[in-house]
Amino acid sequence: MNQALLQADGLLIQRGGDEILDGVSIQINRDSSTLIQGPSGSGKTTLFNVLGLLDSPTAGTLVVDGHDVSESSERTRARIRRETVGFVFQDFRLIDDLTARENAAVPQDHRGKRDEDWLDTLFDALDITDLADQYPATLSGGEKQRVAIARALANQPDVILADEPTGQLDPETAAQVLDLLFDLRDRTEMALVVISHDRRLADRFDRVLILDDGALTEQSSAQLSTPPSLH
Secondary structure, eight states: OOOEEEEEEEEEEEETTEEEEEEEEEEEETTOEEEEEOOTTSSHHHHHHHHTTSSOOSEEEEEETTEEOTTOOHHHHHHHHHHHEEEEOTTOOOOTTSOHHHHHTHHHHHHTOOOHHHHHHHHHHTTOGGGTTOOGGGSOHHHHHHHHHHHHHTTOOSEEEEESTTTTSOHHHHHHHHHHHHHHHHHHTOEEEEEOOOGGGGGGSSEEEEEETTEEEEOOHHHHTSOOOOO
């Protein structure tokens, strides 16, 4: 049986009297790919932040790699986040005064140990070796995203969480970035969770979940042939 890497049950997020997440439950297994879609404002990024231990739910439980983190201290959550999760943010979040190589190495530096060989492998696989000494201001959107992916994989995490990883890219570059994510997933057997409004991505994933009005539902294979309306 495929072991659950992330197990969330009854996640509730309330803000200003509104329920952003309303009893959401989700299981992410190792070596799986999950696409979460939904209309703007449906809570996708909120769910991303909760699953990545960047935010805490108002109620509900979250178990990460067998550890219940629902009541954990921020220090414990930070350690588990650093060791287990790699993030790809929509806006890249590269540090302007660090080179591409230094940006990618940030997670390793936080752990206190550089693995130069693994960074070499990532930069080669992502075809950005010649960009190692360049700064973010000199990079295109696609190049920044590749550096961000290298950073996400720097600590060889068990799961990659990617929030709209193709949202700011042209269709050709977006397809290349998605191919790279799946190729690297196959190499490392990590779990891949992508949050996106792009309906063209659905057939690439093991399953597609729809988040709407704070509730999460799974799309059947029959529904996948007709993309959801994500107004």
